[in-house]
């Protein structure tokens with residue numbers, strides 16, 4: 472299976488040197504996880520109950536084959552960039568300030584992370600969050616309400632698999 476490379480294409484509002492240092496540690500964790508054979512195995516075996524993939528034109532398809540889900544995940548084909556599969560995860564990350572409760576979110580090809588959470592949370596937690604948001608950048612989606620199937624969507628379930636592997640190592 473192809474080796475995936477992680478790139479920081481853009482880091483916005485990482486104002487302290489320690490922010491950049493943390494981002495670089497998280498990058499290594501992400502690279503370790505996505506290239507871990509166990510991570511890929513778990514995805515192939517996973518029981519996804521929500522397999523929706525949103526195309527750039529907003530049409531939605533369902534991807535029944537886990538192999539195809541894995542292929543899309545590792546392809547590095549970010550949406551809204553006219554990119555082909557290059558097996559490079561190009562991250563565009565902005566830190567932002569807000570009083571709302573979430574750790575972060577995705578906006579088109581960018582991952583947004585709350586600056587306070589970024590600084591408070593562990594490297595592993597931020598790695599799992601960036602993986603989850605990046606899966607949205609690729610095109611997978613989930614319910615935005617807390618439904619029963621949401622934890623079994625591609626972004627959530629793959630995020631959980633990543634978290635487990637990061638804990639084990």
Ligand SMILES: [Zn+2]
Pocket residue numbers: 603604607613626
């Ligand atoms: Zn999400």
